[in-house]
Amino acid sequence: MDINFELYKIFYYAAKHQSFSEAADKLFISQSAVSQAIKNLESKLGEQLFFRKKRKISLTREGELLFKHIEQAYNFIRSAESKFSEMKNLDAGEVRVGVSDTVCKYFLIPYLEKFNNNYPKIKIQVINRTSSQILELLNHGLVDFGIATLPVDDKNIEVKNFISVEDIFVACHKFSELKDRTVTLRELSEYPLLMLEKGSTTRRNIEEFLIKKGIDIAPEIELEDIDLLVEFAKIGLGVSCVLRESALEDIQHNQLFEIHTEYKLPLRKLGICTVKNVPLSRAASIMIDNLINK
Incomplete structure (x- = not known):
């Protein structure tokens, strides 16, 4: 199918901004030229790409599919253009x-x-x-x-x-019975655990390690942000599993302490x-x- 790339470019801007007029402004052409180009593209593809209602437009299912691929291609083209401009020093x-x-x-x-x-x-x-x-x-x-x-x-x-990098378990004085001794993973699993959300790669790696040790965990709280896990540990909501560097300052100021477990969590690459x-x-x-x- 031989379609002028310029038609795809106009479609990309119209779909991105959900507006023929905005696409026209970005491309420095008339709105009628945008409208005509879209009609031309729809004719060549044999599918309707936009729903048109008064001054508003929205993508049809076919339009959404096309935009998904055109957006990817356009980003790669922009990347290529950027590469050429950088070649001079x-x-x-x-x-x-x-x-x-x-x-x-x-x-x-x-x-x-x-x-x-x-x-x-x-x-x-x-x-x-x-x-x-x-x-x-x-x-x-x-x-x-x-x-x-x-x-x-x-x-x-x-x-x-x-x-x-290394992940460690930390807690505040509320759980002082865990301080300055070696704690088994099974004992630790009985405490309220604060961990990264289940969908993260880090969480998956930790769970796989614990399962190999025969430990099944059910975290009390799951978060996306490690710094929040540190803050939650500081106010005593539970034992947090965090990146060592994220807790170092609070450990040095005695707001948190590292829990030494029988098995260290494997280094995360x-x-x-x-x-x-x-x-x-x-x-x-x-x-x-x-x-x-x-």
Whole structure:
């Protein structure tokens, strides 16, 4: 099917903004030209793409399907254009990074600061998501690379090892009977546990480890944010499983203490993830090299 790419471009803007007039403004063409282009595209595809009601438009089911693919293709094209503009001394361009807020806060910020100092004209966009959401962003071309908890079960994604991090159990003075001794995992499972939400890769890894030790847990509270787990532990809502770095300051100030268990939780590996066979921009490649060769 031979369809002029310009028609898809006009469709993309109309669908994104849910408006022919806004699409016209963005593309610097007339609204009638947008309307005619959409009619032309619908005729070539043999399907209606928009519901039209007075001045309002919305995507049909077929339109939503087309937009899903066109959006992905358009993002990859924008990425390619960005790569070309960066080839001259990195004096323009953007690096889009997908990373969890916790990893960004405790590990990534120094690298971002160094990169920004070395290449001040390169825009850095950080998108905070969970590991599974980061992989989705990668597959849709919305980030150049992501940092995710391993393992990654996606044949479309290439992974390079970044760092290993440690998760620990912490509690406040309310649970002082657990302090300064070795606690069995079974005993700990009888306390109110505060953990990351069930859908996260980190939570899944911890559960798999505990199941191998014959421990089945039923957390009292599940959250998406590790810093909130630290805060909840500080006010005595339970025993939190958190990233060591997130609790260090509170441990040093005696607001929390680390619970020493008979078996330490396995180190959690973080990987730098990219899409296979999709070339990286020079700026993204340099940032990844800085992370790997830290």
